[in-house]
Amino acid sequence: MEKNQKIILQSDENCPVRKSLIILSGKWRLLIVFQINERVIRYGELKRAIPGISEKMLIQELNFLVEHKFVTKKSFPEIPPRVEYSLTKLGLDTFPIIDKLAAFGLENL
Amino acid sequence: MEKNQKIILQSDENCPVRKSLIILSGKWRLLIVFQINERVIRYGELKRAIPGISEKMLIQELNFLVEHKFVTKKSFPEIPPRVEYSLTKLGLDTFPIIDKLAAFGLENL
DNA sequence: TTAGGTACTTACTAAATGGTTAGAAACACT
DNA sequence: AGTGTTTCTAACCATTTAGTAAGTACCTAA
Numbered sequence: 001m002e003k004n005q006k007i008i009l010q011s012d013e014n015c016p017v018r019k020s021l022i023i024l025s026g027k028w029r030l031l032i033v034f035q036i037n038e039r040v041i042r043y044g045e046l047k048r049a050i051p052g053i054s055e056k057m058l059i060q061e062l063n064f065l066v067e068h069k070f071v072t073k074k075s076f077p078e079i080p081p082r083v084e085y086s087l088t089k090l091g092l093d094t095f096p097i098i099d100k101l102a103a104f105g106l107e108n109l
Numbered sequence: 110m111e112k113n114q115k116i117i118l119q120s121d122e123n124c125p126v127r128k129s130l131i132i133l134s135g136k137w138r139l140l141i142v143f144q145i146n147e148r149v150i151r152y153g154e155l156k157r158a159i160p161g162i163s164e165k166m167l168i169q170e171l172n173f174l175v176e177h178k179f180v181t182k183k184s185f186p187e188i189p190p191r192v193e194y195s196l197t198k199l200g201l202d203t204f205p206i207i208d209k210l211a212a213f214g215l216e217n218l
Numbered sequence: 219t220t221a222g223g224t225a226c227t228t229a230c231t232a233a234a235t236g237g238t239t240a241g242a243a244a245c246a247c248t
Numbered sequence: 249a250g251t252g253t254t255t256c257t258a259a260c261c262a263t264t265t266a267g268t269a270a271g272t273a274c275c276t277a278a
Binding site for chain 4 (some may be wrong): 219220221222223224225226227228229230231232233234235236237238239240241242243244245246247248
């Protein structure tokens with residue numbers, strides 16, 4: 001805690017909080033990660049599991065998460081196409097954050 | 110965890126993660142909260158403590174945080190003016206989130 | 219009289235984010 | 249021939265968020 005605070009005191013790009021925010025902020029990212037959870041899930045399933053998300057945002061954020069190694073993507077050469085998404089270890093490592101966010105929301109909002 | 114997940118499965122406005130994100134997302138909010146920390150701090154001090162933030166964003170986000178009861182503001186009728194900010198209990202309660210964000214950033218980014 | 223300090227406020231601009239709609243590809247089924 | 253399925257892609261627009269720069273008010277000290 002004291003260590004983190006010291007780093008925050010020079011809150012520039014080296015600040016780990018800021019680094020996390022740059023990658024994990026946004027309306028859908030953490031929600032998608034948490035929704036995938038420990039499953040292997042198809043694009044369409046995910047879409048149905050996150051009401052309100054547009055196809056554009058879902059695919060865009062999935063691509064981002066794949067690029068940044070939070071999510072693994074596996075395409076099957078079938079017709080109609082099948083694509084499966086699952087979390088990497090990095091993706092699973094965001095769960096403590098999501099848990100705290102959920103706990104805070106439940107208690108205070 | 111299972112409970113949270115269940116709630117997430119209908120990820121609408123009732124989702125506590127989403128509620129938290131609506132209030133706490135943004136480039137500066139959590140940074141400001143963590144920077145105030147347990148101190149009583151003046152506007153100018155805070156500005157110097159958060160390099161890169163513009164006056165507009167600082168005051169705008171401070172106002173938001175005051176409105177939403179994360180921060181307390183106390184103005185002294187002096188010249189030059191003096192205004193002191195400090196965290197409420199609600200503000201302090203966001204620390205678990207910030208800690209996890211920092212931990213994640215340190216370990217992974 | 220001028221410059222300086224503090225805490226803002228305003229106007230304007232730029233960039234990032236999100237939403238809507240349409241469509242493409244490729245095959246199966248009717 | 250036409251419809252449906254699934255996973256995307258692209259164009260366009262609206263909204264939100266953030267940055268820049270200038271200015272305000274009031275008093276103090278040089």
